[in-house]
Amino acid sequence: xxxxxxxxxxxxxxxxxxxxxxxxxxxxxxxxxxxxxxxxxxxxxxxxxxxxxxxxxxxxxxxxxxxxxxxxxxxxxxxxxxxxxxxxxxxxxxxxxxxxxxxxxxxxxxxxxxxxxxxxxxxxxxxxxxxxxxxxxxxxxxxxxxxxxxxxxxxxxxxxxxxxxxxxxxxxxxxxxxxxxxxxxxxxxxxxxxxxxxxxxxxxxxxxxxxxxxxxxxxxxxxxxxxxxxxxxxxxxxxxxxxxxxxxxxxxxxxxxxxxxxxxxxxxxxxxxxxxxxxxxxxxxxxxxxxxxxxxxxxxxxxxxxxxxxxxxxxxxxxxxxxxxxxxxxxxxxxxxxxxxxxxxxxxxxxxxxxxxxxxxxxxxxxxxxxxxxxxxxxxxxxxxxxxxxxxxxxxxxxxxxxxxxxxxx
Amino acid sequence: xxxxxxxxxxxxxxxxxxxxxxxxxxxxxxxxxxxxxxxxxxxxxxxxxxxxxxxxxxxxxxxxxxxxxxxxxxxxxxxxxxxxxxxxxxxxxxxxxxxxxxxxxxxxxxxxxxxxxxxxxxxxxxxxxxxxxxxxxxxxxxxxxxxxxxxxxxxxxxxxxxxxxxxxxxxxxxxxxxxxxxxxxxxxxxxxxxxxxxxxxxxxxxxxxxxxxxxxxxxxxxxxxxxxxxxxxxxxxxxxxxxxxxxxxxxxxxxxxxxxxxxxxxxxxxxxxxxxxxxxxxxxxxxxxxxxxxxxxxxxxxxxxxxxxxxxxxxxxxxxxxxxxxxxxxxxxxxxxxxxxxxxxxxxxxxxxxxxxxxxxxxxxxxxxxxxxxx
Numbered sequence: 001x002x003x004x005x006x007x008x009x010x011x012x013x014x015x016x017x018x019x020x021x022x023x024x025x026x027x028x029x030x031x032x033x034x035x036x037x038x039x040x041x042x043x044x045x046x047x048x049x050x051x052x053x054x055x056x057x058x059x060x061x062x063x064x065x066x067x068x069x070x071x072x073x074x075x076x077x078x079x080x081x082x083x084x085x086x087x088x089x090x091x092x093x094x095x096x097x098x099x100x101x102x103x104x105x106x107x108x109x110x111x112x113x114x115x116x117x118x119x120x121x122x123x124x125x126x127x128x129x130x131x132x133x134x135x136x137x138x139x140x141x142x143x144x145x146x147x148x149x150x151x152x153x154x155x156x157x158x159x160x161x162x163x164x165x166x167x168x169x170x171x172x173x174x175x176x177x178x179x180x181x182x183x184x185x186x187x188x189x190x191x192x193x194x195x196x197x198x199x200x201x202x203x204x205x206x207x208x209x210x211x212x213x214x215x216x217x218x219x220x221x222x223x224x225x226x227x228x229x230x231x232x233x234x235x236x237x238x239x240x241x242x243x244x245x246x247x248x249x250x251x252x253x254x255x256x257x258x259x260x261x262x263x264x265x266x267x268x269x270x271x272x273x274x275x276x277x278x279x280x281x282x283x284x285x286x287x288x289x290x291x292x293x294x295x296x297x298x299x300x301x302x303x304x305x306x307x308x309x310x311x312x313x314x315x316x317x318x319x320x321x322x323x324x325x326x327x328x329x330x331x332x333x334x335x336x337x338x339x340x341x342x343x344x345x346x347x348x349x350x351x352x353x354x355x356x357x358x359x360x361x362x363x364x365x366x367x368x369x370x371x372x373x374x375x376x377x378x379x380x381x382x383x384x385x386x387x388x389x390x391x392x393x394x395x396x397x398x399x400x401x402x403x404x405x406x407x408x409x410x
Numbered sequence: 411x412x413x414x415x416x417x418x419x420x421x422x423x424x425x426x427x428x429x430x431x432x433x434x435x436x437x438x439x440x441x442x443x444x445x446x447x448x449x450x451x452x453x454x455x456x457x458x459x460x461x462x463x464x465x466x467x468x469x470x471x472x473x474x475x476x477x478x479x480x481x482x483x484x485x486x487x488x489x490x491x492x493x494x495x496x497x498x499x500x501x502x503x504x505x506x507x508x509x510x511x512x513x514x515x516x517x518x519x520x521x522x523x524x525x526x527x528x529x530x531x532x533x534x535x536x537x538x539x540x541x542x543x544x545x546x547x548x549x550x551x552x553x554x555x556x557x558x559x560x561x562x563x564x565x566x567x568x569x570x571x572x573x574x575x576x577x578x579x580x581x582x583x584x585x586x587x588x589x590x591x592x593x594x595x596x597x598x599x600x601x602x603x604x605x606x607x608x609x610x611x612x613x614x615x616x617x618x619x620x621x622x623x624x625x626x627x628x629x630x631x632x633x634x635x636x637x638x639x640x641x642x643x644x645x646x647x648x649x650x651x652x653x654x655x656x657x658x659x660x661x662x663x664x665x666x667x668x669x670x671x672x673x674x675x676x677x678x679x680x681x682x683x684x685x686x687x688x689x690x691x692x693x694x695x696x697x698x699x700x701x702x703x704x705x706x707x708x709x710x711x712x713x714x715x716x717x718x719x720x721x722x723x724x725x726x727x728x729x730x731x732x733x734x735x736x737x738x739x740x741x742x743x744x745x746x747x748x749x750x751x752x753x754x755x756x757x758x759x760x761x762x763x764x765x766x767x768x769x770x771x772x773x774x775x776x777x778x779x780x781x782x783x784x785x
Contacts, residue, residue, distance in 0.1 A: 057599055058599075058600075190754060215750065215751060216751045216753060216754075217751035217753065217754035218753060218754060219754060219757065221705045222753075222756075223487075223691075223695050223702075224483055224487050224695075224736075224737070225753075226479070226483050227480055227483060227737055227740065227741060227753055227756070228753035230472070230476050230479065230480070230741075231471070231472075231741070231752075231753065234471050234472065234476075246600075246601055247601050247697065247699060250601055250603075250696070250697045251695060251697070254695075254696050254697075258613070258622050260620070277600045277601055280600065280601060280602065280603045280697075281601040281603060281697050282603075283603050283696060283697075
C-alpha cells in the first residue's frame with residue numbers, strides 16, 4: 001500500500017513537473033497547469049463539497065449557502081455569472097473521495113470550495129489538486145492539512161477557517177492565564193479533528209506550566225460515558241476540555257452530574273457544538289457550559305448584513321459562524337479570479353490554473369466576513385477570531401450568539 | 411495457576427475421579443492437536459484476564475463504590491440490550507432469520523414515547539399524574555414498536571416465508587435503512603431531548619451507594635417485562651403455539667396451529683419489547699436520534715448470540731453480561747495493563763468476550779444444541 005501510494009505520488013509529481021514543460025496557451029493566456037476558457041455568456045464554474053448528509057448536515061448546508069450568498073453579493077466576474085456546483089462529502093474520507101473525484105472530472109471548474117471536515121479534505125484535496133484545481137476549505141481545521149511537511153497533494157489546499165493550532169493556543173491561554181486553572185483532563189472521540197485538537201491543547205497547556213491529569217477517549221457512538229467520567233474524577237481535574245460533537249456532549253454533560261466528584265467541574269467544548277441543537281441535547285445543564293468557537297461578534301461589521309440577506313434568501317438564520325466561512329471561501333476565490341482572468345475581444349474569459357492558484361495564495365488583507373483574510377505560505381488564510389462562549393439559557397428557542405451563548409472572553 | 415488446565419477442561423473430557431492418577435495421561439492419549447491448541451488458548455485468555463484483574467485491583471484507581479456504580483451502569487444498559495435481544499431471539503426461534511431492522515424498531519418506539527410524553531406534557535397530565543405518565547409513555551412505545559414490527563413482517567418477510575434464501579436477510583437490512591431514513595425525513599437529524607418525569611430526577615442512596623432513579627426504574631421495568639414475557643411463553647396457549655412453531659413449523663401447521671398468526675404475534679411481542687427498550691433507553695440517556703437504532707441493535711444482536719440465540723433466558727443473561735463486561739472490563743482488566751484511554755476499547759472487551767464465548771461454547775451461554783438439526 002505504502003509503495004503504491006509512493007508510486008502514485010511520484011507519478012503525480014512527474015505529471016505536474018511534465019505539465020510545466022508543456023504549458024498550455026489558450027487565447028491571451030499561457031499557463032503551466034493549463035488554461036480554462038469560459039465562452040461568452042457562459043458561467044464561471046466553482047465546485048463545492050460539504051456535508052449534505054449525515055450528522056453534520058446543518059453545518060454543510062450552511063457553508064454552501066454562505067458561499068452562494070457571497071456569489072450573489074460579488075455579482076458578475078469579468079462579465080460572467082458564477083455558478084456553484086455542490087456535492088456531498090458527508091463528513092467521511094469516502095464521501096470526500098467521491099465528491100472530489102466527481103468534481104475533478106469537470107474540466108471547466110476553476111476552484112472548489114470545501115470541504116466541511118478534515119477527513120474529507122485529507123482524501124479530497126489531493127484528488128482535486130492532481131487535476132490542477134485548488135480548494136478552499138471552510139470547515140476542515142486539522143493542523144496536518146497545512147503543516148509545513150504536508151505531502152505535495154495538499155499544496156493546492158487553502159482554508160479560510162482557522163487552523164486548530166490557533167484554537168488550542170487560545171484555549172490553553174484562557175484556561176491557564178485567565179481562569180488560573182492548573183490541571184485539566186481531555187476527551188476526544190478518535191476523529192482526526194478532535195484528537196489533533198486535544199493533542200495540541202495538551203501541548204500548549206503543558207508548555208504554560210499546567211498539568212494534564214487525564215487524557216481519555218470515547219467513541220462517537222458511546223452513550224454511557226459514566227465509566228470514563230468516573231475514571232477522570234479519580235484524577236480530580238479542575239477543567240475538562242473536550243471538542244467532541246453534539247450527542248457526545250449531551251451524554252457527557254448529563255452524566256457528569258451523576259459522578260459526584262465532577263458535578264461542579266468546568267467543561268469547555270469545541271466549535272462543533274456551536275448550535276441550537278446542543279441546548280436540546282444537554283438540557284438544563286447547558287447553563288454555564290463553555291465552548292471555544294469562532295467569534296461571530298468579532299467578525300467584521302458586514303456580518304449583521306450578511307445574516308439579514310442569508311435569512312431573506314433561505315427563510316432561516318444561519319447557524320453559528322459556519323456560513324460566514326463559506327462566504328469567505330467564495331470571496332477569496334472570486335477575488336483571485338478577477339485578478340488573473342483575461343478577456344479577449346469576443347468576450348471569452350481565460351483563466352490560467354497556476355496563475356489562479358498563485359493569486360489565491362497571494363491573498364493579503366482581504367476584508368472578509370470573518371475578518372481580514374491573508375494566506376501564509378502553507379495555505380492558512382483564516383482570520384483567527386476566537387472567543388470563549390457561555391450558554392445562559394436551556395431554552396432552545398433562545399439560541400442567539402451574543403446572548404445565548406454569550407461571549408465571556410475576550 | 412497450576413490447576414488451571416484441569417479446571418478448564420470440558421467436563422465430558424475428564425475421566426472419572428476413581429482413576430485420578432491416570433487422568434492427565436488418559437486425556438493426553440485421547441486428545442488431538444486441536445484440543446491442545448484450544449487448551450492453550452484458554453490458558454492464555456485466562457492468564458491475560460487474571461493478570462489484568464490483578465493489575466487493575468492493585469492499581470487501586472477506583473474505590474469499592476466506583477465498582478458498585480460501574481456494575482449498576484452495566485446492569486442498566488445491559489437490561490436494555492437484553493430487551494432488544496429478546497426480539498432478535500424470538501424471531502430467530504420461529505423463522506431462523508435475523509431481523510436486522512429490529513434496532514430501528516426500537517428507535518421508532520423511542521420516538522413514539524417522546525411524542526406521547528410531549529402530548530401528556532401539553533395536556534398537563536405529566537405534571538398532574540406523574541406516576542401514571544410513565545406507563546402511558548411505555549404503552550405508546552410498545553404500541554408503535556409492535557405496529558411497525560408487524561408491518562415489516564407483512565411487507566418484507568411474509569413473501570419469503572417458504573423460500574430458503576438470503577433474501578429476507580437483505581430485506582431486513584433494507585428495512586433498517588428505510589426506517590432510519592423515513593424517521594430522518596419525518597423527525598429530522600437533530601438530537602431530541604427526552605423529558606424527565608419529576609419524580610425520576612435525582613438519586614437514592616442505598617447502603618452507602620448512590621444510584622440515579624432512572625437507572626433503577628429501567629432495570630426493574632426490564633426485569634418485569636421479561637418476567638411477563640416468560641409467563642406468556644411458558645404458560646399461555648399462544649406461548650405453547652410459539653414453542654411448537656419454533657420446534658417444527660410444518661408439524662405445528664399439521665396439528666392445526668395457525669403459523670402465520672403465531673409469526674405475527676411473535677413480531678408484535680418482539681416489537682413491543684423493542685419499544686419498551688427504546689423508552690427505557692431514553693429515560694436513562696435522555697437524548698435520542700434517528701440513527702441510534704443501528705448500534706444498539708448490533709449490541710442487542712450480540713447479546714442474543716452471547717446468551718444463545720433462540721433462548722429467551724439466554725437473551726436476558728447475554729444482555730446483562732455484555733452490559734456489565736463493557737462497564738467493568740476497561741476498569742478491571744485494561745487498567746491493569748496501564749493502557750491509556752481504556753474506555754475507547756470497551757467494545758473490544760464486549761466483542762472480544764463474545765468471540766471467546768463462541769469459540770468455547772458455540773451455542774452461547776444458555777443455548778441449546780440446535781445447529782446440527784436446523785442447518
